[in-house]
Amino acid sequence: MxxxxxxxxxxxxxxxxxxxxxxxxxxxxxxxxxxxxxxxxxxxxxxxxxxxxxxxxxxxxxxxxxxxxxxSARWYGMWRGHRVAIDALSEVAAVTYADSSGAWAAENGFTQVDKYEYQREVPAAELVDVHEVQTDLLFEQWRTRFPVPDGVAITGWRS
Structure with a gap:
């Protein structure tokens, strides 16, 4: 066994x-x-x-x-080539569709629970690229402590 x-x-x-x-x-x-x-x-x-x-x-x-x-933390993975947020994980995973085609989600067994939200359970073994995404919620406060000097250009920086 x-x-x-x-x-x-x-x-x-x-x-x-x-x-x-x-x-x-x-x-x-x-x-x-x-x-x-x-x-x-x-x-x-x-x-x-x-x-x-x-x-x-x-x-x-x-x-x-x-x-x-x-x-903030949230788990994500890929299921059949589409991104899903993982809400619970055991042999069967409860997932929320996190990609851009609601029609694909509906065609693939997801239940629409809100205007743009689709959920279903999938076999955990079918999930790939499972990972946790963390977002630092204090970053903007921290960044203001270190202002960018005059004349310095930072490309790709969100203000």
Whole structure:
């Protein structure tokens, strides 16, 4: 009998790295803080979290200066030559179509769940080029600390 295949945990959302630990959270664009919450039974980090009775969760409001990183993460792969976002991964993967042909998605068994959103399950073994995409959410704030000197042109730079 063959070995059981183990699949990595797919993460999607916003994360703040504090003390070397990436924790799920919310980061309002260009805010000066990150909101964290945990539904664990015990306080995951007593120096950081406090009990929020209203929502019955451990919560923390952390200044971005205390974060090593704040980033969004999403897993992607290719299925039958088209890009998909991976929402859950086991032997069967729950995916959201992330390419540009809604007609192709509909023809290939995706269910339209919103105007431009198509979802379905596919065999995980058929996914190729599976990878996590991370976006640094503090980059614009960091970049303003290092202004481009007058007379220096940087091509391909977003302002």
């Amino acid at each position: 063959g070995e059981a295949v183990s699949y990595p945990q797919v993460r999607s959302g916003t994360y703040a790295v504090i003390g070397g630990v990436a924790r799920p959270g919310l980061y309002p664009a260009n805010s000066d803080h990150v909101m964290l919450k945990s539904t664990e039974s015990d306080n995951p980090e007593p120096t950081l979290f406090a009990w929020n009775e209203t929502h019955s969760v451990w919560s923390a409001k952390v200044p971005v200066e205390q974060c090593e990183r704040v980033f």
